[in-house]
Amino acid sequence: MDSRDTDWDGVRLHVVTGKGGTGKTTVAAALALALAAGGRKVLLVEVEGRQGIAQIFDLPPLPYEERRIAVAPGGGDVYALAVDPEEAMLDYLEMFYGMRRAGRALTKLGVLDFATTIAPGFRDVLVTGKTTEAVRRRDKNGERVYDAVVLDAPPTGRITRFLNVTEEVAGLAKVGPIKNHSDLVRGVVKSPETAVHFVTLLEEMPVQETLDGLDELREAGLPPGGVFINMVREPLFPQPVLDQAVKGRFDSAELVAGLEAAGLATGSDAKALAEALTEEVVEHARRTETEREERRTLDAAARPTYELPLLADGVDLAGLYELAESIRTQGAA
Amino acid sequence: MKKPAGLDIDAILDDSGTRIIVCCGSGGVGKTTTAAALGLRAAERGRSAVVLTVDPARRLAQAMGLTELDNTPRRIVEYESGGELHAMMLDMKRTFDEIIEAHADPERARQILSNPFYQSLSSSFAGTQEYMAMEKLGQLRRSDEWDLIIVDTPPSRSALDFLDAPERLGRFLDGRFIRLLTAPAKAGGRSAFRLFNAGFGLVAGMLTKLLGAQVIKDLQTFVSALDAVFGGFRQRAERTYQLLQSPGTAFLVVAAPERDAMREASYFVERLAEERMPLAGLVVNRVHESPAATLSGVRSAAAAEDLQARGEHELTAAVLRLHTGKMQLAAREHREQDHFVTAHPTVPIAQVPAMSEDVHDLDGLRRIGELLAKA
Numbered sequence: 001m002d003s004r005d006t007d008w009d010g011v012r013l014h015v016v017t018g019k020g021g022t023g024k025t026t027v028a029a030a031l032a033l034a035l036a037a038g039g040r041k042v043l044l045v046e047v048e049g050r051q052g053i054a055q056i057f058d059l060p061p062l063p064y065e066e067r068r069i070a071v072a073p074g075g076g077d078v079y080a081l082a083v084d085p086e087e088a089m090l091d092y093l094e095m096f097y098g099m100r101r102a103g104r105a106l107t108k109l110g111v112l113d114f115a116t117t118i119a120p121g122f123r124d125v126l127v128t129g130k131t132t133e134a135v136r137r138r139d140k141n142g143e144r145v146y147d148a149v150v151l152d153a154p155p156t157g158r159i160t161r162f163l164n165v166t167e168e169v170a171g172l173a174k175v176g177p178i179k180n181h182s183d184l185v186r187g188v189v190k191s192p193e194t195a196v197h198f199v200t201l202l203e204e205m206p207v208q209e210t211l212d213g214l215d216e217l218r219e220a221g222l223p224p225g226g227v228f229i230n231m232v233r234e235p236l237f238p239q240p241v242l243d244q245a246v247k248g249r250f251d252s253a254e255l256v257a258g259l260e261a262a263g264l265a266t267g268s269d270a271k272a273l274a275e276a277l278t279e280e281v282v283e284h285a286r287r288t289e290t291e292r293e294e295r296r297t298l299d300a301a302a303r304p305t306y307e308l309p310l311l312a313d314g315v316d317l318a319g320l321y322e323l324a325e326s327i328r329t330q331g332a333a
Numbered sequence: 334m335k336k337p338a339g340l341d342i343d344a345i346l347d348d349s350g351t352r353i354i355v356c357c358g359s360g361g362v363g364k365t366t367t368a369a370a371l372g373l374r375a376a377e378r379g380r381s382a383v384v385l386t387v388d389p390a391r392r393l394a395q396a397m398g399l400t401e402l403d404n405t406p407r408r409i410v411e412y413e414s415g416g417e418l419h420a421m422m423l424d425m426k427r428t429f430d431e432i433i434e435a436h437a438d439p440e441r442a443r444q445i446l447s448n449p450f451y452q453s454l455s456s457s458f459a460g461t462q463e464y465m466a467m468e469k470l471g472q473l474r475r476s477d478e479w480d481l482i483i484v485d486t487p488p489s490r491s492a493l494d495f496l497d498a499p500e501r502l503g504r505f506l507d508g509r510f511i512r513l514l515t516a517p518a519k520a521g522g523r524s525a526f527r528l529f530n531a532g533f534g535l536v537a538g539m540l541t542k543l544l545g546a547q548v549i550k551d552l553q554t555f556v557s558a559l560d561a562v563f564g565g566f567r568q569r570a571e572r573t574y575q576l577l578q579s580p581g582t583a584f585l586v587v588a589a590p591e592r593d594a595m596r597e598a599s600y601f602v603e604r605l606a607e608e609r610m611p612l613a614g615l616v617v618n619r620v621h622e623s624p625a626a627t628l629s630g631v632r633s634a635a636a637a638e639d640l641q642a643r644g645e646h647e648l649t650a651a652v653l654r655l656h657t658g659k660m661q662l663a664a665r666e667h668r669e670q671d672h673f674v675t676a677h678p679t680v681p682i683a684q685v686p687a688m689s690e691d692v693h694d695l696d697g698l699r700r701i702g703e704l705l706a707k708a
Contacts (some may be wrong), residue, residue, distance in 0.1 A: 019360070021589065205691060254649070255649055258648065258649020261649070262649065264632065273628060280623060286690070
């Protein structure tokens with residue numbers, strides 16, 4: 001185990017949220033790999049029943065049990081758990097009442113279906129409860145079982161309600177077992193052991209949702225984490241070239257010469273090709289300009305930011321390790 | 334890329350038999366934008382259209398001039414042809430409240446509205462939003478004020494949620510357990526025991542353990558009040574289901590040319606077929622096409638490398654690398670769409686090119702509408 005400083009030392013529950021399409025599950029998986037690097041043990045949890053972890057790691061669907069799914073760079077293990085609310089409820093019955101078998105019998109009657117689907121917030125409490133239990137769990141020597149837990153959480157629009165559900169339940173159930181259970185959850189979720197990270201793209205809507213999400217977290221008294229800017233393109237052109245291109249000024253005479261030199265086209269063909277390519281450059285420059293603006297907007301939120309490269313071949317296992325490496329280099333893990 | 338059938342958007346919008354268009358698909362694929370653009374185009378073409386949107390992005394709402402969340406349709410534009418566009422944002426709690434207020438006497442309505450269980454259910458129960466969107470759709474349709482309703486489905490983890498959630502909520506409010514819970518209150522606590530024998534004691538005991546006695550009591554009060562006001566939540570859900578199955582409805586599945594979104598679109602197409610719901614086609618948003626597609630990615634990459642090795646025309650080499658990336662992206666997007674076309678060769682598809690900026694105003698929406706129709 002190495003002992004370098006990271007931005008989130010002391011955080012043991014990393015909640016990862018983001019607008020749909022920003023690559024939330026990918027970043028959660030890469031973060032889990034990064035946290036496990038160098039001999040640690042990390043649990044990656046998903047709660048929405050989409051089997052996103054299995055897809056990313058190219059595995060068959062995960063059952064409701066913690067199993068090792070990947071080895072991190074330099075040793076270290078990533079375990080995964082796909083939380084199923086009904087199973088989480090059986091755990092809960094077992095934990096508090098030692099009545100798993102009776103619970104199984106009642107499943108047939110649909111009671112559990114009733115309670116998990118229906119009772120407001122109860123489902124979320126069970127899911128967050130299962131996650132925080134893993135955060136708190138100790139082995140028989142009193143050591144923490146997991147060095148960190150990464151939760152692939154619901155999207156930005158729902159995150160505060162999801163984590164704060166304990167509050168909603170508390171409003172509903174003033175006493176009783178749910179109340180106690182949700183108090184336990186709240187003890188972890190609102191502590192400095194937790195950080196809620198946002199995944200965004202350098203686009204207007206995801207950035208706006210990130211800022212809104214941060215505000216909501218702050219209001220609810222939940223601990224904000226970092227902002228992971230996903231799918232960042234490497235700069236291809238010097239800034240002055242882009243500045244000119246945004247205004248529609250681009251040296252296509254030089255481009256024609258270059259295309260001819262490369263043997264791609266000659267004469268009027270080269271000119272036509274240069275024109276079409278110039279269109280691409282101008283579009284690229286406009287987009288880069290928008291991205292710069294969005295980056296400035298994010299800076300105003302004054303949260304630590306991390307940039308993850310766009311993977312040329314899409315997300316595969318090798319790509320995940322690349323992202324994990326990038327997360328480590330930037331000090332997020 | 335394989336050639337799918339083209340989706341003729343204008344034919345759908347111009348057909349006066351089309352009364353409802355449902356835009357569905359996974360989160361983040363541009364459903365709301367598509368719905369708004371369709372509404373505007375329909376209005377331009379003389380339809381009296383209303384767009385029902387659920388939780389839209391702030392900017393998009395502003396683009397349509399929607400600033401208030403007041404649960405009633407507001408006029409956005411009006412054309413000389415008689416076409417007009419209205420739009421509204423769904424306020425699910427208000428919609429729920431209105432159902433209660435419309436069906437209960439004031440005293441009972443007050444009882445229900447102030448019940449803590451109701452407050453939770455109406456504002457946070459997963460599925461309420463979907464249910465209320467469908468409820469509102471039914472209301473708009475019954476009012477017959479518009480000849481075309483375009484509805485944008487709630488942002489949920491999966492596109493299928495919106496089909497299942499209303500049924501789930503309906504089943505809950507109308508279900509066996511609710512009956513079980515309310516039965517003792519109605520029949521002096523005897524009948525349930527006769528019916529369920531030891532079973533009920535076990536069930537009630539278990540629920541009390543799980544949820545606590547106060548929750549059960551609130552729930553019982555709530556349910557019996559609600560039950561007296563109107564049974565048949567499930568019936569309402571079923572009516573909406575039938576409405577969606579009727580020939581006047583057209584489902585548009587919206588996707589982006591990415592693996593997850595296309596896979597979700599595939600599931601949804603299959604599910605619609607299973608439910609016998611009329612699918613009009615697939616809209617693929619944010620498709621990247623190169624204006625210089627004659628130059629392949631491979632040739633472009635090789636030429637860039639060559640120029641770099643020779644140490645000349647640095648700028649051209651950079652342009653060629655940019656182009657290579659674009660062509661690779663386009664190729665990947667084609668592959669994702671090919672999978673879909675192979676599995677569903679008869680589903681018409683419309684592609685909308687990616688724009689460099691988000692939509693900010695009606696002109697932006699109009700442009701998207703044009704692109705949709707041209708596809």
